[in-house]
Amino acid sequence: MALPRRLIDPKTIYLEPEVRNFARGREALERFPDARLIEVASHARIPELFADEALAADWLRMKRDVLVLGVKKGLALRPNGRSADFIAPSTSxxxxMACSYCYVPRRKGYANPVTIFVNVEAISAAIARHAAKLGPKPLPNSVDPVDWVYDLGENGDLSADATITGTVRDLVAAFRDIPNAKGSFATKLVNRELLDYDPRGRTRIRFSLMPEGPSKVVDVRTSPIEERIAAINDFVEAGYEVHVNFSPVIVHEGWEPEWRGLFAAIDDTLSDRAKAQLKCEIIMLTHNAGLHEINLAWHPKGEDLLWRPDLQETKISQNGMANLRYRTPWNKTWLERLLRWRSEMIPYCEVRYAF
Known part of the structure; x- marks a missing residue:
């Protein structure tokens, strides 16, 4: 397989001992037989990874050379209401990949390798129990008119995870048999192996898109924007529901022609069938001072786009973190402009939410 060697080829695997009791755990270990194995008590407490400030400069190498395998302990589901009705327990x-605006490393520390949770059967069962307790969705909402939608990849990218183990194949298969429920995940990687998973309309993939210029700077180790757009038709034909995620929207000098160019590329590329089912999310950039400091150690060029104190102000997020967003009322004005360009160029692409 080409993808695992390009994105991840671990020299070291940290693992909780019970990982060997699960089929997907054994599969991951067999896939990388030459990796050095280090047993740990908890996937979340590995001081030599997450507490070593010097590792920030080795950000990309750590992603390629290190893998963490664990067992997901907490199987609670949380309400969402934006990308999904509920956030499912993560399998990773x-x-x-290494998008320099990603929020996950804001909490992880100075290294952000992939952690795979191998007890996918328990995670799928928790989702099935939750959906059964809810019963049919009583009313349509902005998430979906018919089904309860569960976000499966809040803290990772399942297209990349699928190059490591079969947990993603298992999740897609599980949703074929869960009544009134649909899985959903966002991705920046075109992994064509997923075309063979037979989702039968029960899994939604959200391809994250932004103009090619900024993407080349901040979307590190991801599939090119042109390739993501071109893949939409194929994934629709394979039985996925495919939406797009315009995120993050990075405002900078000359951003209007870039976004108009992106919308034109979508309109020129998508089939009539893909256009008929297309919906989108739009999320303006959120940044963070701690992440800014980490990024300066490995990718300072990206901060020229992301760190704009002249345009940003501090906002306290729902989870209590102090983040940077574009200043009020500029954020609203710029979002309204983007929505207007969308309505002019790809009016068939319904906006599910924007902020």
């Missing part, structure tokens, strides 16, 4: 944390 961290990502083999």
């Amino acid at each position: 944390n961290g990502c083999a």
Whole structure:
């Protein structure tokens, strides 16, 4: 397989001992037989990874050379209401890609390798129990008119995870048999192996898109924007529901022609069938001072776009973190402009939410 060697080829695997009791755990270990194995009591407490400030400069190498395998302990589901009705227990944390605006490393520390949770059967069962207790969705909402939607990849990218183990294949298969429920995840990687998973309309993939210029700077180790757009038709034909996620929207000098160019590329590329089912999310950039400091150690060029104190102000997020967002009322004005360009160029692409 080409993808695992390009994105991740671990020289070291940290693992909780019970990982060997699970089929997907054994599969991951067999896939990388030459890796050095280090047993740990908890996937979340590895001081030599997450507490070593010097590792920030080795950000990309750590993603390629290190893998963490664990067993997901907490199986609670949380309400969402934006990308999904509920956030499902994650089968991963961290990502083999390295988008410099990603919120996950704001909490992880100075290294952000992939952690795969191998007890996918328990995670699928928790989702099935939750959906059964809810019963049919009583009313349509902005998430979905018919089904309860569960976000499966809040803290990672499942297209990349699928190059490591079969947990993603298992999740897609599980949703074929869960009444009134649909799985959903965002991705920046075109992994064509997923085309063979037979989702039968029960899994929604959200391809994250932004103009090619900024993407080349901040979407590190991801599939090119042109490739993501071109893949939409194929994934629709394979039985996925495919939406797009315009995120993050990075405002900078000359951003209007870039976004108009992106919308034109979508309109020129998508089939009539893909356009008919297309919806989107729009999320303006959120940044963070701690992440800014980490990024300066490995990718300072990206901060020229992301760190704009002249345009940003501090906002306290729902989880209590102090983040940077574009200043009020500029954020609203710029979002309204983007929405207007969308309505002019791809009016068939319904906006599910924007902020």
